Amino acid sequence: MTNYYALWIPSYQEEVPTIQRDKLDEVILRDIPGSDTIRLKGEIDRTSFNIHLCYQINKAEWNHLYFICTDRQQTDGFIFYALEMEDHETETDFVRSRLSENLPKSIYHYFKEFFHIHSLHATGEDSLLPVYHSKESIGWNNDQTRKSVITPIIKAYTDKFDGFYRQGRDNLQQCTTAICQNREVTKNIHNLRNLLHDGYRVKREMDYCRFILDKHSEVLDEELLTRIEKAYQNFLTYYMDLDFWFHAYLDTINFSDSKASKKWGITGGLLGLLSILITLFLEYKPSKPDTVREQLLKADSLIQVKQDNMSEKLEQLINSYRPDTIPHAVSDKNKKTKK
Structure with missing residues (x-):
């Protein structure tokens, strides 16, 4: 046999x-x-x-x-x-x-x-x-034989694109909803990245599927050809939405990080400049021998006031900037931009 x-x-x-x-x-x-x-x-x-x-x-x-x-x-x-x-x-x-x-x-x-x-x-x-x-x-020259060989392959691709579209659509909805509600933002952006990576690999597989379709579409049923095209277009729509939202939220996080970094940089610069000015003031300002102690006390008081003021501002900044959330205003704006 x-x-x-x-x-x-x-x-x-x-x-x-x-x-x-x-x-x-x-x-x-x-x-x-x-x-x-x-x-x-x-x-x-x-x-x-x-x-x-x-x-x-x-x-x-x-x-x-x-x-x-x-x-x-x-x-x-x-x-x-x-x-x-x-x-x-x-x-x-x-x-x-x-x-x-x-x-x-x-x-x-x-x-x-x-x-x-x-x-x-x-x-x-x-x-x-x-x-x-x-x-x-x-016999590969027989149309019926080629149909019997090619049809299961195209059906497998159809099921794969449909499966990724349906599951991916639900995952995308869950991630974007959580981000808009300021829940585990960083984790969900990572999830979007992983979904995008998986989707990219499936998207590239269409190159294989398209190749075999171009070679043998004449032996396939129109119904199957319609199904594979619809499955891929649905998947591609989901993939484009996924790509849009991932980069939109990533840009929002980067923008927040950038603003926070600038604030910390400016704050540090102000503290450094303040220290230099105080040092110069103490070192070069003329003073009488019997008033040196008084001037030092005034300088210490000035430093303490400025440090207290800076500490208060830094604490406000820390409290207002939570790395794992997105400001509501920005999040709401992003929600309104989706068409």
Whole structure:
């Protein structure tokens, strides 16, 4: 019995999948329920693109599988493999049984590491993409076959954009509400930054999705094309709102910090200038021998008055400036600017 698999190596330009590494580190599978510990290690032949996969279940001996590369596309990043197994093997071996039904996403993701450089996103961001499995040889020139291969990939992207949009929209609302109410402002601005970082990675994944859509949209249903466009536009709207509010609140905090720093700087300068003037006054002002004590007492009184005055102003400044809040006037103004 032979199983056939169509693996898409995410790309955003026309190219034959290029081998980036010919040997992968050992990993432990995490997504196969009902099994014990399964370890993988693999290597690829740079000439034939054939993959030698070794796996171990618990502490048993290592088993070997040989995936034969049957074709690789130059224009869209697809690569095709065949795996031959005896029927009795699938009945006694859990891994072979699963492979006879489909290629688990964890193994697919492991294979992609031979070829794929995560230039637009972090490792693992594309691990939810499905792989196509068939009991018959895959004819890539057949429109129905291409539809069967491409449709699950576009659906996965649609679900991903929809999920980030819906969850992100709620998170954005929670953060902006808390900031406007002067609750944990610094923490929530950090949360906005993290959401923006995650959103950026998802946004860059649209480059991959757009590439495969441009190549194969003619075989996809109009309903799915409408869904993916709507999902991405919703996500993009959320991402632009997120970017706006993060930088708006960040600028507000920076502005408050700047004003406070200037006040502290001016205050320090005034204290320094006052000390110099008093020193000059005491050192150079003519005085009679019998009035020196009187002048010193007056100078001490002047210093004390000025210090008390400065301390009072500094205390008012400290009390009025709380690093983890935004002045209500500024916050209210920002709320009114959102359209």
